Amino acid sequence: MSGRVRGWCPDAWHPMAAGDGLLLRLRPPLAHLTPDQLRTIADVAGLYGNGQIDLTSRAALQLRGLRERDGADARDRLVAAGLVDADPRREARVVLVAPAWRPGDDTHRLAIGLRDSLDALPALPGKVGIAIDAGDAAVLHDTSADFRIERGESGGLILRADGRPRGTPLSPGAELDALVALARWFSASGGAAAGRMARHRAPLPDWAAGREAPARATLAVVQGAHPLGTMIGTAFGRVDADRLLRLPGLRGVRLTPWRALLLVGVAPDDARALFHDPALLRVDACVGAPACPQASVATRALAARLAPHVAGRLHVSGCAKGCARAAPADVVLTGRDGRFDLAHHARAGAPPHRTALSADDLPALFEGPFRAP
Ligand code: SF4
Known part of the structure; x- marks a missing residue:
């Protein structure tokens, strides 16, 4: 199946038609690839797609440029390699795993257990995600997810609904039952209409109205x-x-x-x-035009050119959807009608400070230490 549906996420069973062919997204179990699996992904990308592999802001991999008739063959090879679930309903679940897990630790144990519990989850909107972030400190706090199992300030694990500052302490062994119960409450209380947990304003049930703050988060990205x-x-x-x-x-x-x-x-x-170069790692930019049909501007070459001149995080987005970064960035350029809107400390599509800037105008605007124009 292919097609574009707003609020729906492509996966290997449901690739999306993009400007350059089908886009196929996969979420390998435990966020881990063996070398053989990486080889398989590269082979599939080269054989059926444009050869490129992209890592998304929710730790999925994207292959682009697949022909419609090759989507099923590509998927079948990924299923055979253990990279995609053979059940499309299970594959559609968005599960994020703190990547530095070790065999047998809480993150690993819960991520394995969750795979056995996926069928117990209710139907959820396509973008709803579960974060298993059970290391010594949270590392996925800035990553888009709706239900979080993470370390609490007391040192035990908590279950926290996204958008709520506190979570509910979890008894060892009962973590996944609590997660399933919260997902069922979300579904039964009309969460699908809100789309995401952070936007769902229904009061949490008493048992889930958390009293424990998460442990202090750590900065996990170190090159x-x-x-x-x-x-x-x-x-x-x-x-x-x-x-x-x-x-x-x-x-x-x-x-x-x-x-x-x-x-x-x-x-x-x-x-x-x-x-x-660390400057390049402070930049988010989606694929932009011409690959994405919703983009009216090219993004990445401009982002690379501006990167050394922008203090803080730069986000260049082909349109207001902001696929490359859900969180605010220090400087955001959003494409619109072939030009860019500029905003500060905002998400893509936020009300701009300056509008209709051309790609040729922007480098001069950012020369030297950035000052908000
Ligand atoms: S942000 Fe817009 S232009 Fe960029 S990839 Fe997403 S939909 Fe396409």
């Missing part, structure tokens, strides 16, 4: 050494599978929602050639 190997950033999320597969010691690749990859088993010195 360099990591206890499991090496973290590398990716420019605009582009994944170079061939270079990754040549790295000595590579035992796996963990997908993160920060446009970064955790290379398990790889020493920093061996990955140093893949490190990026």
